[in-house]
Amino acid sequence: MKISILGINDDRYKRPLTLIADLFFEETELVLGEDASSDLEINFAIQETDSLFFVNGKLFEQSSSLEMELVPSESEKDNFRRKKQAISNVYLTLLQEYTGMIQKWGILTGIRPTKLLHSKLQQGISREKAHQQLREDYLITDEKISLMQQIVDRQLQVVPDLYNLQEEVSIYIGIPFCPTKCAYCTFPAYAINGKQGKVDSFLGGLHYEIESIGAWLKEKGIKITTVYYGGGTPTSITAEEMDMLYERMYNSFPDMKQVREVTVEAGRPDTITPKKLEVLKKWNIDRISINPQSYTQETLKAIGRHHTVEETIEKFHLAREMGMNNINMDLIIGLPNEGVPEFTNTLEETEKLMPESLTVHTLSFKRASEMTQNKQRYKVADRQEIGQMMSMATEWTSSHNYVPYYLYRQKNILGNLENVGYALPDQDSIYNIMIMEEKQTIIGLGCGAASKFIHPVTGKITHFANPKDPKSYNEGFEHYTREKIRILEELFFGAGYQIVNKK
Numbered sequence: 001m002k003i004s005i006l007g008i009n010d011d012r013y014k015r016p017l018t019l020i021a022d023l024f025f026e027e028t029e030l031v032l033g034e035d036a037s038s039d040l041e042i043n044f045a046i047q048e049t050d051s052l053f054f055v056n057g058k059l060f061e062q063s064s065s066l067e068m069e070l071v072p073s074e075s076e077k078d079n080f081r082r083k084k085q086a087i088s089n090v091y092l093t094l095l096q097e098y099t100g101m102i103q104k105w106g107i108l109t110g111i112r113p114t115k116l117l118h119s120k121l122q123q124g125i126s127r128e129k130a131h132q133q134l135r136e137d138y139l140i141t142d143e144k145i146s147l148m149q150q151i152v153d154r155q156l157q158v159v160p161d162l163y164n165l166q167e168e169v170s171i172y173i174g175i176p177f178c179p180t181k182c183a184y185c186t187f188p189a190y191a192i193n194g195k196q197g198k199v200d201s202f203l204g205g206l207h208y209e210i211e212s213i214g215a216w217l218k219e220k221g222i223k224i225t226t227v228y229y230g231g232g233t234p235t236s237i238t239a240e241e242m243d244m245l246y247e248r249m250y251n252s253f254p255d256m257k258q259v260r261e262v263t264v265e266a267g268r269p270d271t272i273t274p275k276k277l278e279v280l281k282k283w284n285i286d287r288i289s290i291n292p293q294s295y296t297q298e299t300l301k302a303i304g305r306h307h308t309v310e311e312t313i314e315k316f317h318l319a320r321e322m323g324m325n326n327i328n329m330d331l332i333i334g335l336p337n338e339g340v341p342e343f344t345n346t347l348e349e350t351e352k353l354m355p356e357s358l359t360v361h362t363l364s365f366k367r368a369s370e371m372t373q374n375k376q377r378y379k380v381a382d383r384q385e386i387g388q389m390m391s392m393a394t395e396w397t398s399s400h401n402y403v404p405y406y407l408y409r410q411k412n413i414l415g416n417l418e419n420v421g422y423a424l425p426d427q428d429s430i431y432n433i434m435i436m437e438e439k440q441t442i443i444g445l446g447c448g449a450a451s452k453f454i455h456p457v458t459g460k461i462t463h464f465a466n467p468k469d470p471k472s473y474n475e476g477f478e479h480y481t482r483e484k485i486r487i488l489e490e491l492f493f494g495a496g497y498q499i500v501n502k503k
C-alpha cells in the first residue's frame with residue numbers, strides 16, 4: 001500500500017505516520033508529496049499561530065480536524081511531540097473510517113503502554129484526567145485504558161516502592177543455547193548439541209562478568225532487587241554447570257538474601273531433568289518457566305519445538321513434586337494453523353495444571369525469524385479470530401482468579417494486540433514489572449544481554465548490549481564488563497548525581 005501525504009513536508013513525520021499506516025495495511029510505503037502511483041492520498045491543511053495549532057485531514061469524502069492550544073514556553077521538542085500527536089490523531093481517525101478497522105491502542109505504537117500511565121500518575125495527574133488524556137490524545141479505547149489501570153494498580157500492590165527503586169538494580173543473565181531453534185524466535189539461541197567447547201568458554205566469560213559486576217555492586221553498596229536468567233534456555237546447560245553458575249552468583253552478588261526474586265526460565269520442557277530441578281531447589285530459585293506455547297502436537301512440530309505435549313505436562317508435574325511452587329507458563333495466540341478450537345484445547349489443558357502465572361503472547365512476525373522469512377509456509381488466523389482468542393484468554397484468566405500484572409506490545413504483532421502476563425494472587429514476577437516499567441537499571445550479563453541504564457534522577461535511558469553470538473562474546477567479555485562498570489560509575493557517581501547514604 002502506497003500512501004501519499006500532501007500538506008506535510010517535514011520528514012520527521014514520516015516514520016510515525018508509517019508506523020500508524022502499518023497498523024492497517026501490510027508493507028506500507030509512505031511518500032510526503034504528490035505521487036501518481038499512490039493507492040491513497042491524504043490531504044492535510046495545517047494552520048499555526050503562536051498559541052494555536054489547527055490540523056484538518058481529508059481522505060476522499062471524509063474529513064477530520066483537531067485544534068490544540070500551544071504553550072509558548074514549551075521546548076521545541078515538546079512542541080513537536082504535541083503537534084505530531086495532533087496530526088497522528090487526525091490521520092488515525094481517517095484511516096479507521098476508511099478501513100472500518102478500530103485500533104484499540106489508538107495512535108500508541110510504543111511497546112510499553114503502562115509506562116505512559118505510570119508517568120502521568122507520578123506527575124500527580126488524577127486518574128480521571130489521565131484516562132481522559134489517553135482517550136482524547138491517544139484515541140485509546142476504554143477497554144485498553146481499563147486494562148492499563150488494572151495492571152498499574154496491581155504493580156503498585158506487588159511493588160509498593162516501584163517509584164523509589166532507582167538506587168537499586170536488577171540483573172539479567174543471558175544463556176544463548178537451546179536444544180533446537182523455534183521458527184518464530186529471534187533470541188540468541190544456538191543449538192547446544194556437540195558444542196561443549198563453545199559452552200565452556202561462554203560460561204568462563206559469564207563467571208567473570210558475574211564476579212566483576214558483583215564486586216562493583218558490593219564495593220558501592222548497591223542492592224539487587226531481582227535476578228532473571230533468560231536466553232536461550234538457561235536449563236540447556238548441564239546440572240553441574242548450573243550448580244557452579246548459581247554458586248558463583250551467591251558468592252559474588254551482594255546480599256543475596258535481600259534479593260526479592262530469582263527466576264530461571266526452564267522454557268523448553270526437553271531440557272528439564274530431576275538433577276537440574278534439584279540444583280534449582282538447592283539454590284532457592286524462586287520461580288521457573290516451563291513453556292508449552294501450545295498443547296497441539298502438530299503445532300509444536302510446525303514451529304520447530306522438538307518436544308511433545310506430554311513432556312510439557314510430565315515436566316510440570318515433576319517440577320511440582322520436587323517443590324517448585326512458582327511456575328510460569330507461556331502461551332502463544334495465533335501460532336500457525338491454530339484457531340479457536342486449538343486455543344480452547346490449550347486453555348483446557350492449562351486448567352488441569354493451574355500454573356502460578358501465565359504469559360499470553362500474541363504471535364509477532366519478527367523480521368529475522370524463520371517464520372517471517374518464509375511467511376508463505378505458515379498459515380495464521382485472521383484478525384477477527386485472533387481478537388476472539390484474546391477475549392477468550394481475558395475471560396478465562398479472570399474466571400480462574402488470574403490478574404493481569406504486566407503487558408507489552410511488539411511490532412508486527414497479529415491484530416495489533418499485546419502480550420499480557422497474568423498471575424494468581426502474590427505470584428507476580430517482580431522482574432517482569434521492573435523490565436517493563438523502566439524504573440531502575442537492569443544490568444545484562446552474558447550473551448545477547450541488553451543492559452538498560454536508567455538515570456536515577458532524570459530517568460534518561462542508556463542502552464548497552466553484549467554481543468549475541470558466543471564467539472564475539474568470548475573474545476570481548478572483559479571489554480563489555482569494563483564498559484558497563486564505566487557507565488554505572490557515571491550513572492550513580494557522575495557529576496549529575498551522587499547516591500546518598502552509599503560508601
Ligand code: SF4
Nearest residue numbers: 178181182185189232
Ligand atoms: S526455546 Fe525460546 S529461546 Fe530457544 S529457540 Fe525456542 S523461542 Fe527461542
